[in-house]
Amino acid sequence: MSTQIQNPSLYERLGGVFAIATVVDDFIDRIMHDARLNANAAVQEAHHRVPPAGFKYLVTEQVCMVTGGPQKYSGRSMMDSHRHLNITPKEWAAFMDDFQQTLDKFRVPAQEQDELKAIVNSTYADIVFGKD
Numbered sequence: 001m002s003t004q005i006q007n008p009s010l011y012e013r014l015g016g017v018f019a020i021a022t023v024v025d026d027f028i029d030r031i032m033h034d035a036r037l038n039a040n041a042a043v044q045e046a047h048h049r050v051p052p053a054g055f056k057y058l059v060t061e062q063v064c065m066v067t068g069g070p071q072k073y074s075g076r077s078m079m080d081s082h083r084h085l086n087i088t089p090k091e092w093a094a095f096m097d098d099f100q101q102t103l104d105k106f107r108v109p110a111q112e113q114d115e116l117k118a119i120v121n122s123t124y125a126d127i128v129f130g131k132d
Contacts, residue, residue, distance in 0.1 A: 020063050
């Protein structure tokens with residue numbers, strides 16, 4: 001009888017839902033108040049249209065799902081959520097800078113950072129529609 005050892009999922013390596021929710025909480029607070037992002041009037045309006053707690057909930061669901069957790073994302077697609085915001089490559093870079101700051105704050109290990117950033121970067125074409 002052979003037993004296979006499963007490598008832990010990214011979700012497990014990140015510490016599961018409670019650790020992910022803690023990181024998302026910091027990250028969403030960071031992007032909601034980033035002047036570089038809020039200079040885009042559509043982004044600023046979107047940031048203040050929904051309660052932060054609901055936004056954090058949906059982002060936590062999504063991160064948990066895409067990292068191998070049992071949660072199912074119940075929000076809209078990235079394209080439907082962002083197309084009207086005309087996010088530019090420069091704003092995307094600011095967003096990724098905020099993401100890096102949050103990952104560093106929580107000392108997320110380099111391998112897990114790389115995997116998370118690859119997941120986030122895979123959404124670029126569904127989020128960035130504006131021109132610098």
